[in-house]
Amino acid sequence: MAKVRLVQGNEACALGALKAGxxxxxxxxxxxxTEIAEHMAEMMPACGARFVQMEDEIxxxxxxxxxxxxxxxxxxxxxxxxxxxxxxxxxxxxxxxxPCVIVDVQRMGPSTGLPTLSSQGDIQQxxxxxxxxxxxxxxxxxxxxxxxxxxxxxxxxxxxxxTPVVFLLDEEIGHLRERFEVDPDEAxxxxxxxxxxxxxEEYLPYENVEDGVPAMAKFGQGYRYHITGLTHNEKGFxxxxxxxxxxxxxxLLGKIxxxxxxxxxxxxxxxxxxxxxxxxxxxxxxxxxxxxEELREQGLKVGLFRxxxxxxxxxxxxxxxxxxxxxxxxxxxxxxxxxxxxxxIVPSETPVIPLSRVDSELIIPEEVAELVxxxxx
Amino acid sequence: xAKKSFDVQVIAKLCKACGICVSLCPKNVFDRAADGKxxxxxxxxxxxxxxxxxxxxxxxxxxxxxxxx
Amino acid sequence: MKPAYQKxxxxxxxxIWCAGCGNGIVMSAWARAVDELxxxxxxMIGVSGIGCSSRITGYLDLHTLHTAHGRALPFATGxxxxxxxxxxxxxxGDGDCSAIGxxxxxxxxxxxxxMTLIVINNNIxxxxxGQFSPLTPFGKKATTxxxxxxxxxxxxxxxxxxxxxxxxxRGDIFHAKQLTDLIKAGYQHKGFSVxxxxxxxxxxxxxxxxxxxxxDMMQYIKEHTVMKAAAEKMSAEELADKHxxxxxQEINEAxxxxxxxxALCERVQGGTK
Numbered sequence: 152m153a154k155v156r157l158v159q160g161n162e163a164c165a166l167g168a169l170k171a172g173x174x175x176x177x178x179x180x181x182x183x184x185t186e187i188a189e190h191m192a193e194m195m196p197a198c199g200a201r202f203v204q205m206e207d208e209i210x211x212x213x214x215x216x217x218x219x220x221x222x223x224x225x226x227x228x229x230x231x232x233x234x235x236x237x238x239x240x241x242x243x244x245x246x247x248x249x250p251c252v253i254v255d256v257q258r259m260g261p262s263t264g265l266p267t268l269s270s271q272g273d274i275q276q277x278x279x280x281x282x283x284x285x286x287x288x289x290x291x292x293x294x295x296x297x298x299x300x301x302x303x304x305x306x307x308x309x310x311x312x313x314t315p316v317v318f319l320l321d322e323e324i325g326h327l328r329e330r331f332e333v334d335p336d337e338a339x340x341x342x343x344x345x346x347x348x349x350x351x352e353e354y355l356p357y358e359n360v361e362d363g364v365p366a367m368a369k370f371g372q373g374y375r376y377h378i379t380g381l382t383h384n385e386k387g388f389x390x391x392x393x394x395x396x397x398x399x400x401x402x403l404l405g406k407i408x409x410x411x412x413x414x415x416x417x418x419x420x421x422x423x424x425x426x427x428x429x430x431x432x433x434x435x436x437x438x439x440x441x442x443x444e445e446l447r448e449q450g451l452k453v454g455l456f457r458x459x460x461x462x463x464x465x466x467x468x469x470x471x472x473x474x475x476x477x478x479x480x481x482x483x484x485x486x487x488x489x490x491x492x493x494x495x496i497v498p499s500e501t502p503v504i505p506l507s508r509v510d511s512e513l514i515i516p517e518e519v520a521e522l523v524x525x526x527x528x
Numbered sequence: 529x530a531k532k533s534f535d536v537q538v539i540a541k542l543c544k545a546c547g548i549c550v551s552l553c554p555k556n557v558f559d560r561a562a563d564g565k566x567x568x569x570x571x572x573x574x575x576x577x578x579x580x581x582x583x584x585x586x587x588x589x590x591x592x593x594x595x596x597x
Numbered sequence: 598m599k600p601a602y603q604k605x606x607x608x609x610x611x612x613i614w615c616a617g618c619g620n621g622i623v624m625s626a627w628a629r630a631v632d633e634l635x636x637x638x639x640x641m642i643g644v645s646g647i648g649c650s651s652r653i654t655g656y657l658d659l660h661t662l663h664t665a666h667g668r669a670l671p672f673a674t675g676x677x678x679x680x681x682x683x684x685x686x687x688x689x690g691d692g693d694c695s696a697i698g699x700x701x702x703x704x705x706x707x708x709x710x711x712m713t714l715i716v717i718n719n720n721i722x723x724x725x726x727g728q729f730s731p732l733t734p735f736g737k738k739a740t741t742x743x744x745x746x747x748x749x750x751x752x753x754x755x756x757x758x759x760x761x762x763x764x765x766x767r768g769d770i771f772h773a774k775q776l777t778d779l780i781k782a783g784y785q786h787k788g789f790s791v792x793x794x795x796x797x798x799x800x801x802x803x804x805x806x807x808x809x810x811x812x813d814m815m816q817y818i819k820e821h822t823v824m825k826a827a828a829e830k831m832s833a834e835e836l837a838d839k840h841x842x843x844x845x846q847e848i849n850e851a852x853x854x855x856x857x858x859x860a861l862c863e864r865v866q867g868g869t870k
Contacts, residue, residue, distance in 0.1 A: 213671025546617035551812035585621030
């Protein structure tokens, strides 16, 4: 039975992780994500899951990947500075195709910035933070309830696609307390990594399979294999042979990008019937939605597209939604990090107007409404 | 009791010619070939100390006790 | 027929290491140790970082994790916590362990998770061609110390002891049989075991410091290592350029982390917090 109570976004994330089957957490304290570690430290021992506080964020994600290699559903939570430190190993997880979830509760940056204030400044870092070409999945929820369900989805996607998934909360959602009505026994879809069915000596941990996602054996189940951050062949051993490297890198990107239809999730309001389309995500989407509702009451044709999946970006969908609009407005708490993607995708005849705030104040509905009115003038 | 005797083998394809076995052998069992690799020249001298085997960085020296004839 | 200990090797030799490199000697000492202990390949995890020594995991027929530079211990921590029933061996080098991985090293010593760390100390960054590491002795030459290093070096075992490691030993590649015994003792110790191995890099270290020949390097190591018992009777001056070998620290009372965690879980699940 669902009990209604007030829950903070960070707690919802912790609850969602446990529901998803998270059996390992490693982290380092950092505002505004610390509550997640605190909840895990409290809840995990009760269900036999493992919690460890590491010496820094690099160690945290290292421990997460090590645990994940043995089969654990593992995750960590951090914020900008910690996420920056983790980047090398985010790339390691991507290249070695070890499923894991990295929660980044975004705060104002760069550097130490404003630790207690909200931001959406890590949108591009989530995609390109680690060196080299690789794919990644990133998700940005807009409410506490959605944080719970999308955390479960983050683990599922990590397992299904053998990839790190970046869960992009912003401080606003992380610290927001709102109505939370979830039945803890509710049946939800839980996905586990594909297991090999062949004999151990035939196992190819990095096989070029059709869907791009090879089966991943758990350590200790008879499939002894090698995981390396070096570019490797299908067996998992270092290779610099040109076709091997090329095939490998293309599969790594393709396994995510080619499945954008399955991965991508979004919400649309009046996108067919609007002159101005708002594109907003995370906490800012709430302001955008309220602005839209007020403007529509005033008879202005405004719509909202709210990507929940930030990466991979659904180019076709965005292109189709923006076609023929008078303008596309992208309010976000950064200097147009998502707007630049929209601009890249949308034909140049449609103006894409960023509404950026980087003074640590939230974007309020009135600001959005004002800009829409100005555009429609 | 008969004196123990040993078979000493060098797997040439794995040998990198470091010379460690040659220098550590207390009985001068090995020589070095023109390419520097170890060759077993005097196996009958081997006392089975396995110093060569323990110190070979390339796992290419093996000492086996011969069965008594 | 292959010697018994080689059943722990994958079928991908020869390895990449240079002629006379100490890494192979450590690899066989380790394999002899686990063979004598009768350990099951299916129950072992090998973890390493980056560097020449860290390539060892590629040759071991275990579940192996070749991780990022300096990060082997965090990965191993996660793996062991998730599977405390499996045996975890970590292989590292002097640069990997004491420079970029230095923080993880001291915290692993403090945390005391039951796994075995083997640090192959060849005094140099070999993979990148011979730069000085925190374990390069003062005054020795490297490509980034062409006039001799003015950096003071760590004593890795003292560092481990200072950080609370419950088992600390030092061996070397000359005393290869003893090295196997030290690895066995480290494995048998319940808690985090550190085994530093004084090893040779004739190419990147030896050539620049007057010992280019692998056999001479072996002799050099023989002459610069002293058994712990003998060292106790020697003066500080006599020990100045020597490595003391043997078991240097063994504390059996230190709580092992995975056991403490399991006890904590039991406590919480039993309703007593």
